[in-house]
Amino acid sequence: MIKLKANLISGRTAKQGANLEAKTHTAYFKACSYCELKSSDLEKLEVSEGNSLKITTEFGEVVVFAKANEGNPEGLAFIPMGPWANAVLNPDTHGCGMPGFKGVPAEIEVTDEKPLDMKSLMKKYLE
Template sequence: MEVTLITGRTVAQGEEMEKGKIGEGFKRACAVVELDPEDMSKLGVHEGDEVRVETGVGEVVVVAKKSRDAPHPGVAFMPMGPWANAVVGEGTASTGMPPFKGIKAKLSPAKGERVLSAEELVARVYGRE
């Protein structure tokens, strides 16, 4: 399923960030994608199921969450953090600002696949521990 992906701040992400970014809380707050309920049924996923997010630059597995801000069919939201930024696009169109919002992304169900922790994700993607 094709969606427009938006990334941004949430209160839970802010709270966890202040507690330190290594740990389960940070993952719970940020390794998610918030979806329109109708999109969820089209995609065949339920709250808490794993979903693969793919863009031109990469892919990441996160947990599906029902959006409290619906309806917004075709628009998916990820809190800012290493999971979202693993799929944010390249370049800044000469403005200095990367394309954090409005990324074309493909979603597919990935039930049962493991959601990496921040440490694992960083180690795997960037090769440093």
């Protein structure tokens, strides 16, 4: 199985921010449960947009949808802020109340698993 090493970052997006008040709805799921990679990185993984990717870091793992973004340099993965990103980001807030959203080494691979909806994801990580 092909695994891509990447630098994972997260941040706000307009769609993610617009759906903050309805986190259990489909619009929030669509706005947050994906990982953007440059199309050449998707080609390396032999995956198309919409297929599932498993993102693994030292902090955890999560399954999200693949999405192309030509603005990303090769080796840079972006997941919008939210529960899917939080599952794999550094939870240490260093006293400021915000986890580390940038520069997390990640390994990305194709999976047959499907991304969990927000309620299922929360249940998984609260167990």
